[in-house]
Amino acid sequence: GNSVTQMEGPVTLSEEAFLTINCTYTATGYPSLFWYVQYPGEGLQLLLKATKADDKGSNKGFEATYRKETTSFHLEKGSVQVSDSAVYFCAPEDSNYQLIWGAGTKLIIKP
């Protein structure tokens, strides 16, 4: 069946460090791929998305590229801030356009 695998957290970095959160998935076809973020005390919100191979989604300095060959959608940011501390979820769609959710990766940024 369809599934998603993310880096286990927490990931702890210092401010201005480079961030990578790995995400790989299994799915039939070529699903759209999403990263959602959940800030402390807030609801889930869409961070970025990519709908076809080689697309790059970007938002708030974060980027992720749809890699069909490796079925991956790794999240990157060049210089993280304390305000980026949150839980990040990689979520591909299944064939019914429903999202597949993993456990998320908690990111802690220290000043």
Place this chain on the structure above:
Amino acid sequence: DTGVSQNPRHKITKRGQNVTFRCDPISEHNRLYWYRQTLGQGPEFLTYFQNEAQLEKSRLLSDRFSAERPKGSFSTLEIQRTEQGDSAMYLCASSSPTRGGQNTGELFFGEGSRLTVL
């Protein structure tokens, strides 16, 4: 656009009691989803509606859970005879179809309703 609204935000109840949560989606969003989330986990799908029709319900969902969307706008999620294992955050999300007419995984979430069963 006021976003997805859920209430109550917090509910504490005793085991065996019934609880009801309400979700008001973004207006004109045709799909409405209910998820459950426990600490350290991702959202777990419960059910979804397209307009007033309930199109899918998780097989993991006990028959103590029921959801309605009577007029295709707001939705309610009722849990009967609550158990301690029902303690979780209940999330509601809505979506609208793309120009191609297909709903995608781009969901708009509310802030959730936290249930504590004592």
